[in-house]
Amino acid sequence: MGWKKEAGKGLRNKEYWEEWLRRNAESLRPGVSNVHDWYRLAGVAKGERRLFRAALKSMGEGYGRRGKGKSRKGAAREGARGAETPYGAPTRHPEKKPTGAVREGRLRFTREGRPLVIPDSRDDPAIRIPGHALSGALPKDRVRVRLERQRGGAPPYGRIVQVLERGIRRFVGRYSPVGDRAFVRFRDREADIHLPVAVPRNLKPSPGDLVLAEIDRYPERGEEGRAHMIRLLGADHTMETIFLAVACSRDLPVEFSSGALGEAEHLPKAVRFPSGRQGEDAGWDDARRVDQRDLPYVTIDGEDARDFDDAVCLLEEGGSARLLVAIADVSRYVPVGTAIDRDAYARGTSVYFPDRAVPMLPPALSEGICSLKPGVNRFTMTVEIPLDPQGRPGTAAFYPSVIRSRARLTYEEVHACLAGASPPPGGKKIASDLVAMLRRMEVAAGRLTLARSVRGALDFDLPE
Structure with a gap:
């Protein structure tokens, strides 16, 4: 299957390739052995390769840089070795049980886009996470990590084995439709998330508008996430959009619970005393x-x-x-x-x-x-x-x-x-x-x- 660049459309951006991967990666993955196979199957122009590799990385496909991945010959040799013994009997390779220590912490990304888990314990060093070992985790998620290796005095490496708590739920993003599909994009120093979004009938956003959205389903390997739009905020940032962005990113509890509001209704509206002073009448408190x-x-x-x-x-x-x-x-x-x-x-x-x-x-x-x-x-x-x-x-x-x-x-x-x-x-x-x-x-x-x-x-x- 070859995908030709549309004439007169210019270079396709990262969002385009993310959407293309969501639609096609599952069926094409078995036939891919390196990044050049992806280029060929997707019809990636030379000037689009950097954006395509960024899309591969954000989708967790793992072939985000030149030379990554096993060659077909290497895979064939590995399959041949595992097929049978020299005596004709099939070999059995029991799966290795994970033995590394387990840590819990918060997933963060450096300015260069490298994932790190900051452990809950201050005594533990930050844990590097390879791009293919995120297991569907997003920036700011609280995760469980299994340590895999540590070379010399370098920081330890690990693999995320479980997402314990999601760090991004509501967010202020840009409405970014692709073709006839509605998407919303949330972007900050660490995260760059592009999700399909359900738009209520009473909202009429234009491309590029700021919106308040909430994630309904988080993206997993092979399955795209889903969000729904709550409010339309307009084209430019205002004090309202900045407030909502900070409140969402910090998970500030803006509304009080019904129980707290109910208790507050029964509080006195004024402090009244008898005519005497404190020393004369201690009964007023x-x-x-x-x-x-x-x-x-x-x-x-x-x-x-x-x-x-x-x-x-x-x-x-x-x-x-x-x-x-x-x-x-x-x-x-x-x-x-x-x-x-x-x-x-x-x-x-x-x-x-x-x-x-x-x-x-x-x-x-x-x-x-x-x-x-x-x-x-x-x-x-x-x-x-x-x-x-x-x-x-x-x-x-x-x-x-x-x-x-x-x-x-x-x-x-x-x-x-x-x-x-x-x-x-x-x-x-x-x-x-x-x-x-x-x-x-x-x-x-x-x-x-x-x-x-x-x-x-x-x-x-x-x-x-």
């Missing part, structure tokens, strides 16, 4: 909280911030000072083992993007009862740090507290205030007593910075 609602706490965050989880206050007493930092007391509302606690444990932290955030806690907490908004009561944990006249910190104290923030300030407003400039556009004038406290904080910060420098601290001024 199980913890013996220090009532600090009269202290001039402020929050300082970015202009777009919606969750205010810490507030600061500086009190002067003679020549010394006390720095108070109050952190929202989430444990007051989230007992260990609840659905909210499990969701927060899985997230580990809030993730911030230029135009949005993926919070660690449901909005009822992060933007509600645990947000230190001005003028409202909030349960907190306070760390109190004494500072001597030279700015040297003393022994810190930690205790539960309740505060009422005086003001929600932004970095721009504080910077303008300390520089003696007018408030930034849209900013507000800061109360005079708070201005005095901010100036004292500036002096204390300078002393702490000087003390760090004397101790030999390094300061890296890096672009964000």
Whole structure:
């Protein structure tokens, strides 16, 4: 069978050859002994050989470079040796049982496209995987590897024997149809995946459009994978497409579980106390909280911030000072083992993007009862740090507290205030007593910075 290059069509790309191999490799493989047989059977032009070899490599066919593979004569001699003994009796070659050690780890690819498995154990070196020993694994998959050989001090080699967990599920890719078939292509520093994609009737993508897709079936040797399209994102990257790409690649849990949302609905919307203070009536909280609602706490965050989880206050007493930092007391509302606690444990932290955030806690907490908004009561944990006249910190104290923030300030407003400039556009004038406290904080910060420098601290001024 010969495949002629279509006149006037130019050189065929890697995606074309991948699709050709999906359709034809299974039937042609028995008659192929080296890469030149592939060239002949596929009708590969001289200028297309590099792209064709790349397609062979990505499809796991193994004849991706000149000279790879056994010759027909060598295969015939091997078959003849295995046919019978000199006495006419058939030989039996029992299959060798694998004896190499087994490791588990994550499959990664170098910038040059070489596959490596990074073992779970930090004590084990990276394991090289030949291109023909991937066993259908894709970049970022968690796999089980059997070690095969190690030469001298070189890194060990191995073969993937099992895919334990897929690393790519949802992804942002380009819609790349080939002929009358719909494909989506996901491409990053490590992966280059071209999958047939099911397009819903209500979506009308154009070639090259960015789409959000999810893999339904992963490609195996001889069988192509399958994906379905979820959203059409347009032709160019936006903050939305970048957010989706990062969230998918890092497997960020964007949505909260129904259990966590259900628990959040029953949380109180405000912190209310009887008329007495803490010392007079300890019944308004199980913890013996220090009532600090009269202290001039402020929050300082970015202009777009919606969750205010810490507030600061500086009190002067003679020549010394006390720095108070109050952190929202989430444990007051989230007992260990609840659905909210499990969701927060899985997230580990809030993730911030230029135009949005993926919070660690449901909005009822992060933007509600645990947000230190001005003028409202909030349960907190306070760390109190004494500072001597030279700015040297003393022994810190930690205790539960309740505060009422005086003001929600932004970095721009504080910077303008300390520089003696007018408030930034849209900013507000800061109360005079708070201005005095901010100036004292500036002096204390300078002393702490000087003390760090004397101790030999390094300061890296890096672009964000």
